[in-house]
Amino acid sequence: MRDDAEVQAFVDGAETYSPDEPQSDTQSALRSIDLPWWQGRPVPERRWMVRDWMPWGYVTALYGDGGTGKSLLAQQLMTACVIEKNWLGLETTPCPAIGLFCEDDQDELLRRQHCINRALGVDFGDLGHLHIIPRVGDDNVLMTFNRNGKGELTPLWQVLVTEAKRPGARLAVIDTAADTFGGDELRRAEVRQFIASCLGRLAREIDGAVLLLAHPSLSGLKSGEGTGASTAWSNTVRSRLYLSRPEAEEGAQIDEDLRILTRKKANYAAIGDEIRLRWQNGVFVIEGAPSGNFVEAIDRRNHHQEAEEAFLSCLGAVIETGRYASATPNSTCYAPKIFLKLDARRGFNKQQLERAMESLFAAGRIRVGPLKTGHRNIVQAIVKVVG
DSSP: OOOHHHHHHHHHHSOOBOTTOOOOHHHHSOOOOOGGGGTTSOOOOOOEEETTTEETTSEEEEEEOTTSOHHHHHHHHHHHHHTTOOBTTBOBOOOOEEEEESSOOHHHHHHHHHHHHHHHTOOGGGOTTEEEEEOTTSOOOSEEEOTTOOEEEOHHHHHHHHHHHTTTOOEEEEEOHHHHEESOTTOHHHHHHIIIIIIHHHHHHTTSEEEEEEOOOHHHHHHTSOOOSSHHHHHHSSEEEEEEOOOOOTTOOOOTTEEEEEEEEESSSOSOOEEEEEEETTEEEETTOOOSOHHHHHHHHHHHHHHHHHHHHHHHHHHHTTOOOBSOTTSTTBHHHHGGGOGGGTTOOHHHHHHHHHHHHHTTSEEEEEEEOTTSOEEEEEEEOOO
16 A cells, blocks of 8 residues: 555646546447347346445445444455455455545554454455555545536546556445535535546446445434435435434333444345344444354353343342233233333343343243232233242
8 A cells, every 4th residue: 555645646746637528439429239239148147246235336325424333334344355255244246445534544444454353353464455545634535526517536536546456456435425525415416426427437447336435414314214415315326325323212221332234225126124233342243143253152142141130130020019021012011121111121122131031931931821910910921930
């Protein structure tokens, strides 16, 4: 990787390039598909950087409010592609990767990469094809616009293309839209030029895919859709992902480490798919998925046992006050729901208490049986198995 001074010198010496520069008659001619030529020939298969989530040759947008972990998630994707592993359980295309990070300095990016390396079992020496460029505090605009709204690619865009092609990078991460877009985010024409003629062209130049990180608008946050200020942002990209924090369940505290990655838009796949993630030891992991680490496996088992004990404590507390807990989900006395209001739950959420209840039933430690309530009524409720 070049040092900052060398890259800046390259930027200063480059000329501004317009995506609409005059082309030869041959280049600008409209060419239709020769459909008869394709008779009997195989149709090209769709290529993916991340199957069903990030198409090849196009721009994918990853939206998320500040502090949700977009940059970390993108850096994990870059690493997964470089070391030929899945990303969040999803199939990736092995390739070199480059990232323009405008919000984090070198030290922060190194700390983050250290956590990723530890989680994936690799060393810095294994990452020769991972090119991370810290640009915090620099001018990172990739396209500007004149009075007529015509976009012009900046010298930095040219440098980025050159630096990406040098190692053969097929994945380019741009963090963020706010730092690299030099136009008015409410002007649809300018937004479309930036996505199509700047970042889309970058994807074509490297014969790969571009992941653009962006912040949702206030209305996008309120609606839960995670959209930008103009509909052109969502309409122009081929895939749009949204990283969000789930809302707390009734009576429960917010789980600060939990995230949901949702496929909000997909031109070539179904929309609405979600992946529940948990921030753990500096990286995102799939919620509830085994890591393969023996020590962590023991921790998870102990954590589950603690959830079972918390469930039993809550059950005892409810029965002692003359109430009862039901195993029926639509009951107003559904155990995992009413336990959320008790200190005895020890911070476990509804889902964790449900899993604890299921395992306690399976182990024969609780059952559904007759129970006399404080009103001397006999109800079918959850009771502890004695002996």
